[in-house]
Amino acid sequence: xxxxxxxxxxxxxxxxxxxxxxxxxxxxxxxxxxxxxxxxxxxxxxxxxxxxxxxxxxxxxxxxxxxxxxxxxxxxxxxxxxxxxxxxxxxxxxxxxxxxxxxxxxxxxxxxxxxxxxxxxxxxxxxxxxxxxxxxxxxxxxxxxxxxxxxxxxxxxxxxxxxxxxxxxxxxxxxxxxxxxxxxxxxxxxxxxxxxxxxxxxxxxxxxxxxxxxxxxxxxxxxxxxxxxxxxxxxxxxxxxxxxxxxxxxxxxxxxxxxxxxxxxxxxxxxxxxxxxxxxxxxxxxxxxxxxxxxxxxxxxxxxxxxxxxxxxxxxxxxxxxxxxxxxxxxxxxxxxxxxxxxx
Amino acid sequence: xxxxxxxxxxxxxxxxxxxxxxxxxxxxxxxxxxxxxxxxxxxxxxxxxxxxxxxxxxxxxxxxxxxxxxxxxxxxxxxxxxxxxxxxxxxxxxxxxxxxxxxxxxxxxxxxxxxxxxxxxxxxxxxxxxxxxxxxxxxxxxxxxxxxxxxxxxxxxxxxxxxxxxxxxxxxxxxxxxxxxxxxxxxxxxxxxxxxxxxxxxxxxxxxxxxxxxxxxxxxxxxxxxxxxxxxxxxxxxxxxxxxxxxxxxxxxxxxxxxxxxxxxxxxxxxxxxxxxxxxxxxxxxxxxxxxxxxxxxxxxxxxxxxxxx
Numbered sequence: 059x060x061x062x063x064x065x066x067x068x069x070x071x072x073x074x075x076x077x078x079x080x081x082x083x084x085x086x087x088x089x090x091x092x093x094x095x096x097x098x099x100x101x102x103x104x105x106x107x108x109x110x111x112x113x114x115x116x117x118x119x120x121x122x123x124x125x126x127x128x129x130x131x132x133x134x135x136x137x138x139x140x141x142x143x144x145x146x147x148x149x150x151x152x153x154x155x156x157x158x159x160x161x162x163x164x165x166x167x168x169x170x171x172x173x174x175x176x177x178x179x180x181x182x183x184x185x186x187x188x189x190x191x192x193x194x195x196x197x198x199x200x201x202x203x204x205x206x207x208x209x210x211x212x213x214x215x216x217x218x219x220x221x222x223x224x225x226x227x228x229x230x231x232x233x234x235x236x237x238x239x240x241x242x243x244x245x246x247x248x249x250x251x252x253x254x255x256x257x258x259x260x261x262x263x264x265x266x267x268x269x270x271x272x273x274x275x276x277x278x279x280x281x282x283x284x285x286x287x288x289x290x291x292x293x294x295x296x297x298x299x300x301x302x303x304x305x306x307x308x309x310x311x312x313x314x315x316x317x318x319x320x321x322x323x324x325x326x327x328x329x330x331x332x333x334x335x336x337x338x339x340x341x342x343x344x345x346x347x348x349x350x351x352x353x354x355x356x357x358x359x360x361x362x363x364x365x366x367x368x369x370x371x372x373x374x375x376x377x378x379x380x381x382x383x384x385x386x387x388x389x390x391x392x393x394x395x396x397x398x399x400x401x402x
Numbered sequence: 403x404x405x406x407x408x409x410x411x412x413x414x415x416x417x418x419x420x421x422x423x424x425x426x427x428x429x430x431x432x433x434x435x436x437x438x439x440x441x442x443x444x445x446x447x448x449x450x451x452x453x454x455x456x457x458x459x460x461x462x463x464x465x466x467x468x469x470x471x472x473x474x475x476x477x478x479x480x481x482x483x484x485x486x487x488x489x490x491x492x493x494x495x496x497x498x499x500x501x502x503x504x505x506x507x508x509x510x511x512x513x514x515x516x517x518x519x520x521x522x523x524x525x526x527x528x529x530x531x532x533x534x535x536x537x538x539x540x541x542x543x544x545x546x547x548x549x550x551x552x553x554x555x556x557x558x559x560x561x562x563x564x565x566x567x568x569x570x571x572x573x574x575x576x577x578x579x580x581x582x583x584x585x586x587x588x589x590x591x592x593x594x595x596x597x598x599x600x601x602x603x604x605x606x607x608x609x610x611x612x613x614x615x616x617x618x619x620x621x622x623x624x625x626x627x628x629x630x631x632x633x634x635x636x637x638x639x640x641x642x643x644x645x646x647x648x649x650x651x652x653x654x655x656x657x658x659x660x661x662x663x664x665x666x667x668x669x670x671x672x673x674x675x676x677x678x679x680x681x682x683x684x685x686x687x688x689x690x691x692x693x694x695x696x697x698x699x700x701x702x703x704x705x706x707x708x709x710x711x712x
Contacts, residue, residue: 103553127549127584134573135542135580142546145481145531146554150546166573169536170543174524 067364069190075243076188076276076365083243084218088181089117091225092151096122102229103143105129105152107136113153113183114241133163140178141170149177149229156182156197156238160204171234172209178235179228185214185238186275186326187355187372192362198355202331204236205304211235211257212303214275214326214333219248220301223255231257238275247279253299260307262314266296269383270314273324274300274333277353277374281324284379293387306336312344320386324353326374353382422465423633427693429499430460430632434661434688436495440511442681447512447520450658450665450674452492454630455563455594458654459496461635462561462592466643471501474529481531481547483562485540486594490522493530502529538571540564541591545577548586559643561590567599570608575620581649582621589649590642591622594629596656600672613653622651629654662687 077083096102096118104110104118108131119126127143129136133154140152152159159167159182171178182200189195204212211231215221221240228235251263263278264285273281278299285295298314300307315321315337323334334352341350355372369375373382417425437452462482463469470476484493491511498505503517510516517526523533532543544562551558568574581589595613597604604610617624623646625638635654642650658674659665662684665674676684 103550125553129580130576130583132576132580134538135545135576138539138542138573138577139546139549139580142543142548143550144546145543146547146550146556147477148550148553165536166539166542169533170539173533 067367069362069364076369077243077245082246084246085243086114086117086241087218087221087244088225088237088239088241089114091222092118093121095226095229096125099149099229101147101149103127103148103150105136105140105143105150107131107133107154107158109154109183112241113155113181113239115151115153115181118151133158134166137163137166137178137180138170140180141166141174141176144171144176144178145174149179151179151181151229153181153183153239155195156185156200157195159236160197160200164203167204167210167234167236168207172207175209175233177229177232180234180236181239182236183239183241187360187368187374188240188276188326188365190363190365190368193359196360198328198360199331200238201303201325201327201333205331205336209234210304213257213301214238214303215240215255215301216275216278216299217247218244219246219253220255224257224301227255227257240276245276245279247282255301258302258305258307260298260300260302260310262296262310263299264295264297266294266319268293268319268387269295270298270317270319270321271295271324272298272300272311272314272321272333272337274303275326277324277326280374280376280379283376284383287376287380288383291384293383295383300333303333303336306340308340308344311337311340312346315341315346315348316344317348319348320383321348321350322353322383322386323351324379327354328357329354330357349386351382351386353379423636426460426464426636427457427632429464430457431661431688431693433460433492433495433499434693435685436498436505436508437491438662438681438684438688440491440494440508441676443509444512444520445678446673446676447491448488448673449491449676450598450671451489451565451594451596452495453660453662453665454596454656454658455489455492455654456495456661457630457632457635458563458592458594458656459492460499461632461639462563463496463500465636466639467561468558469500469502469529474502478556478558480558481544481560482529483532483534483540483544483547483560484522484530485532485534485562486537486565486568487521487523487533487535489563489565489594490518490520493522494518494527497527497529503527537565537568538573541574541577541581544589544591545580545584545586548581548589549584552586552588557588559588559590561592564591564593565599566593566595566597566604566610566613567607569593569610569613570599578617578620578622578649585647586649587646591649591651593651593653594656595653596658598658598670598672603670617651617653622649623647624651624653626653626655629656630660661691661693663691
């Protein structure tokens with residue numbers, strides 16, 4: 059008798075949902091929020107570069123066809139034209155995948171949009187590791203690229219609640235923004251908390267005495283799940299959600315980190331140049347020398363595969379976050395990498 | 403530096419074709435003269451390009467563009483986009499000629515704290531719509547302005563000044579395709595075809611021929627003229643702007659250094675060297691050259707027409 063090998067997971071279609079099987083979700087929250095906002099504000103327009111369907115922009119297109127502009131698979135003119143529209147008084151939301159908005163069209167984002175400080179809202183799909191298609195589509199370094207861009211506001215929403223509330227806030231903000239888009243069936247999490255999205259503000263979603271997770275984007279959802287699981291092991295975990303990456307709410311971060319808790323940042327982005335390094339800089343500048351670590355993607359081009367497999371492998375799954383917190387707590391001794399003091 | 407007084411308005415409505423061309427040639431002369439003065443202040447600059455493109459700018463600012471010189475933010479204005487930021491010296495000269503900035507201010511060109519930086523930027527200079535310089539941006543922004551203004555019901559036109567070297571940039575062709583796809587009759591691209599770019603002649607750096615066929619294949623109405631022939635420029639612009647059904651491009655063959663034989667015959671370079679003692683010679687050559695039609699600089703008023711209809 060032969061035993062069949064366990065069936066391996068397969069890479070799903072381009073946009074895999076990262077929602078758990080039993081999780082509440084909301085369909086296309088970005089598209090619906092933008093369409094609703096546009097009812098009130100005639101100056102809102104939408105553009106996409108042959109990815110309206112894949113960035114939930116199709117919902118806006120169907121609601122306001124006369125205000126949707128298809129720019130073709132041409133990201134440079136997508137962002138240049140969005141700037142031109144803002145120059146004449148419109149408020150554009152321009153969507154494509156994050157990899158194209160940042161890697162391919164950065165000069166246009168920086169010089170046409172950010173330098174003049176225009177109210178253009180760039181919406182990037184597939185941020186971080188939210189597709190199994192490999193480096194061509196995985197924008198694992200988009201925050202690192204964009205944090206260096208002056209004037210730019212950067213938002214990494216956790217769920218559908220964040221997105222629905224962020225869209226009007228981004229339109230109201232008189233300057234350029236970049237939204238890391240979660241699309242399709244997006245988990246709905248934050249309505250269970252006493253929470254409202256406020257541009258530029260971090261929010262403590264949960265208090266805890268032992269560990270502080272400073273998280274952004276979908277990793278806030280994972281941080282909350284990990285905190286609930288760790289509670290069963292009598293580990294008390296606080297979660298500070300930081301949906302705005304730039305400008306960073308340094309005050310809230312430093313205030314929360316100024317304690318003897320283990321501090322870990324959680325982000326759907328490489329260890330280089332994202333939330334973790336931004337928090338580390340804030341703590342160092344404020345003189346907070348607490349035990350600190352990063353939960354983030356490695357500084358590598360990542361593999362292709364099924365998202366659950368990849369999130370496990372690269373440390374973003376709830377299991378991986380729980381395991382990491384436990385390992386850090388078990389290792390309270392001096393850090394392995396800690397060199398002897400220079401003057402010893 | 404010699405200064406001119408810029409009276410707000412002269413009306414050219416009743417001018418004969420000959421008078422119209424004469425008026426614009428005078429304007430081109432003054433733009434060249436301003437550029438030489440600015441070049442001398444800096445001791446360097448893109449003077450070859452400025453002298454080459456002066457006739458084009460004179461016709462655009464004196465005839466084509468609907469502007470209110472004293473109200474650069476007028477919502478219904480035509481938008482002039484200087485995609486080629488390094489042509490700032492020429493644009494400032496044209497702005498002064500149009501009465502958008504005072505002629506006296508030209509002597510601050512490229513100095514610290516001046517509103518007239520070496521490479522043009524929107525946040526520094528009245529009338530400068532975009533910050534060009536990173537080439538290949540102007541036509542994309544023009545695309546969005548044209549889509550936006552049409553959406554808003556405005557009849558304003560967008561005129562983007564590009565260079566032939568800039569046609570190397572793929573983004574220019576993304577925008578060209580987009581303008582045609584969207585049927586943007588309110589876009590006019592003007593290309594300074596001087597055959598020159600940073601590393602040498604365009605023909606050797608990256609071949610862009612067949613230029614007219616390329617634009618035509620991208621869906622544009624195309625005219626090609628001698629960009630240093632004011633009468634030809636006027637005719638071509640009249641034709642292209644009469645009743646466009648889509649985007650139009652005017653390809654202008656220009657001669658760097660035009661109007662100053664000493665510079666026109668000098669070995670062509672992107673960044674033309676002019677020795678300190680040569681600026682006065684250049685001015686003298688311009689004065690005695692064949693480009694001017696009538697009244698010397700300092701005795702004429704600005705040629706721009708306040709909000710004139712096109």
